[in-house]
Amino acid sequence: MLKAPQTRDPFAGDGFAGAVVEWFVETGRHDLPWRQTADPYAILVSEIMLQQTQVATVLERGYFTRWLERFPDPAALAAAAEPEVLKCWEGLGYYNRARNLQKAARALIEEHGGSFPGELDKIRALPGVGRYTAGAIASIAFGRAAAVVDGNVVRVFARLFDFREAVDTPAAQKRFWEWAERLVPENRPREYNAGLMELGQRVCLRTSPACLACPVADWCAATDPAALPIKNGGPKTVFVTERVLFAVRDGRLLLERESGSRRRGLWKLPALPEDFAGEAPPVMLETKYSITHHRVDLIVQGWAGDPTGLSAGPNPVESEGELAWFDLQTEVPAIAMPSPYRRAVETILARQKA
DNA sequence: GATGCGTGGTC
DNA sequence: TGACCAAGCAT
Numbered sequence: 356m357l358k359a360p361q362t363r364d365p366f367a368g369d370g371f372a373g374a375v376v377e378w379f380v381e382t383g384r385h386d387l388p389w390r391q392t393a394d395p396y397a398i399l400v401s402e403i404m405l406q407q408t409q410v411a412t413v414l415e416r417g418y419f420t421r422w423l424e425r426f427p428d429p430a431a432l433a434a435a436a437e438p439e440v441l442k443c444w445e446g447l448g449y450y451n452r453a454r455n456l457q458k459a460a461r462a463l464i465e466e467h468g469g470s471f472p473g474e475l476d477k478i479r480a481l482p483g484v485g486r487y488t489a490g491a492i493a494s495i496a497f498g499r500a501a502a503v504v505d506g507n508v509v510r511v512f513a514r515l516f517d518f519r520e521a522v523d524t525p526a527a528q529k530r531f532w533e534w535a536e537r538l539v540p541e542n543r544p545r546e547y548n549a550g551l552m553e554l555g556q557r558v559c560l561r562t563s564p565a566c567l568a569c570p571v572a573d574w575c576a577a578t579d580p581a582a583l584p585i586k587n588g589g590p591k592t593v594f595v596t597e598r599v600l601f602a603v604r605d606g607r608l609l610l611e612r613e614s615g616s617r618r619r620g621l622w623k624l625p626a627l628p629e630d631f632a633g634e635a636p637p638v639m640l641e642t643k644y645s646i647t648h649h650r651v652d653l654i655v656q657g658w659a660g661d662p663t664g665l666s667a668g669p670n671p672v673e674s675e676g677e678l679a680w681f682d683l684q685t686e687v688p689a690i691a692m693p694s695p696y697r698r699a700v701e702t703i704l705a706r707q708k709a
Numbered sequence: 710g711a712t713g714c715g716t717g718g719t720c
Numbered sequence: 721t722g723a724c725c726a727a728g729c730a731t
Contacts, residue, residue, distance in 0.1 A: 401727085402727065403727095404727090405726085405727040405728095406726090406727065406728045407716090407725090407728055408715090408716075408727080409716095409726050411717090412716075412718085413727095446715090446716070446717090447715075447716070449714060449716085450715075452728090455729085483728095483729070483730085485729050487727075487728060488729085503727080505726090505727045506726060507726085507727070508727090525710065549727095552727060553727095555727095556726090561719090561724090562719090562720075586724090588723090588724085590712085592722080592723075617713075617715090618714085644715095646714080646715060646716080647713065647714055647715075648713090650722085693716090694715075694717090695716095
């Protein structure tokens with residue numbers, strides 16, 4: 356990697372922040388829908404959606420715009436029924452984000468009289484809002500000089516300060532926050548924070564950083580930027596098999612609602628017991644999906660036409676949650692299902708139609 | 710402080 | 721193609 360040596364100190368004066376701000380003002384993505392608004396609620400929605408989720412996913416699949424059309428303000432979201440809230444979130448994952456967003460809307464109504472607080476600690480107290488999100492809202496929506504540290508900032512800082520230790524430790528995170536607090540400027544913190552993150556997203560790339568195009572290369576101490584940041588990594592992938600039932604009766608599909616988990620309130624194909632071998636319904640579909648550090652082999656079993664096997668003998672369903680039948684035409688499309696099950700159902704239905 | 714959480718994209 | 725990752729948070 357070709358990269359000029361460091362010649363300037365990020366902490367000396369406001370040159371570093373000024374360079375980030377200038378770069379953002381001149382070349383930033385000002386067309387993003389959440390940059391077309393000054394509404395703190397809309398900024399909150401965007402920041403929650405963007406947690407651990409790529410810009411392209413939120414943007415191209417229309418989640419942000421659709422959400423604001425359906426829930427244009429905290430009052431609309433606070434008054435909504437949770438199933439509809441989850442349905443609007445379907446496919447984004449981390450469904451507690453949607454539930455917390457509604458809790459936050461209710462807190463805005465009930466504890467703040469419907470007006471959005473501009474103080475960092477009050478923003479931070481909203482459900483689902485952690486240190487990053489609070490800083491992002493305070494700076495972007497209110498112009499406060501609050502720091503942000505996300506995955507992009509970690510990568511930029513690891514290189515800027517040539518940080519050759521693991522970044523995914525509490526001690527390292529503490530240092531990144533200290534650096535962020537020291538560097539965030541009183542002048543134009545909105546453009547600085549947005550620019551710092553966008554720099555990580557578009558220039559300070561993970562595997563091939565574009566140092567020749569970087570506006571802060573003069574301040575960067577890294578000699579081998581592509582080797583940073585260093586991570587310990589998470590747990591190893593666990594491979595599991597999941598057998599579920601596809602049962603249709605009178606045009607209605609049997610689904611199970613998860614109860615205790617964080618996918619609570621979402622509907623899935625009911626689980627079949629592991630040892631359900633002898634009289635098991637035939638395999639209709641086998642597919643794979645990943646969830647956190649699990650790699651799941653999803654096997655859908657059932658009777659395409661005549662589900663007599665379902666009513667014969669004991670209930671073949673191993674269920675921890677509530678079971679219910681949903682009309683395939685009208686109800687199944689309207690309820691919230693995790694993506695793997697949604698895809699499986701649609702694949703099977705399309706196959707039967709053909 | 711470690712762990713669990715959803716999904717889609719990337720190389 | 722499998723491991724890694726992306727605008728983190730709550731418990």
